Amino acid sequence: MSLIIGIVMSVGFILFAVILDGDSPTELIGVSAAMIVLGGTGGAVITQFGIGRIGIALKAVKTLLKPxxxxxxxxxxxxxxxxxxxxxxxxxALETVLEGTEDPFQKKGLQMIIDNTSQEDLHTIFGILSDNEYRADMKGAEFWEAAGGYSPTIGVLGAVLGLIHVMTRLDHPDELGAGIATAFIATVYGVGFANMIFLPLGAHIASLAKARKQERHIVIQGFLLLSEGKSGTLIRQNLQSFVTDQKKKDKAADKGVEAKLGEAEEQAA
Structure with a gap:
């Protein structure tokens, strides 16, 4: 839901500002500019990652709606x-709870405990599985972040192409103003798509991937303690400390962001 609200809010305020200035939002419509920006950006990321990454990137966006x-x-x-x-x-005896466990990561852990996998092998296998899942989760973020990097440059390219077209019609001075305005629509699209859609999507997906990696870390610690034969009470206390430490880190990070914002406001004043 926050994904939809964010996009609608950013686009809506820009259109509202255009209306307040007495202009019509339809003046920002440029089919050729959109084709240049979206087509050029799409081609660039396909060249970088391959066409198969498109499906992964779209699926990653879908997961943001229900993470x-x-x-x-x-x-x-x-x-x-x-x-x-x-x-x-x-x-x-853990076989009795194995079938009722839906999480694949936890199910793998239970199976390894049942198979009496050594703690060293358990740690190694879990580490590989976690890293593989993190890399898979980051593929969508990499796609959208790359698109956000290419889009503004493609927009400038579109503006230059538009200006070239205008320069070929210098014998029609009455059309120059409208032609130049139309040329810069590509720049608006390039910067707009990058900063309101592509880069935020990439950052959001990356944030979700990191959060899931932290969750898997807690799960791994739990199974390592289980393999050591620790009591249920001790395992719960240890894992709860991981949760508490993570919350403290998150609060510290939030305070750091607030401090930076405060410094920026003071410098601006």
């Missing part, structure tokens, strides 16, 4: 119970 998220409190409660079950009846 996948690990229920960490539920996992902490569950793994404590799994530990108590394994300590009481052996690791094979």
């Amino acid at each position: 996948p998220k690990t229920d960490i409190p539920a996992f902490i409660a569950n793994i404590g119970d799994w530990s108590n079950l394994a300590r009481a009846q052996g690791s094979l």
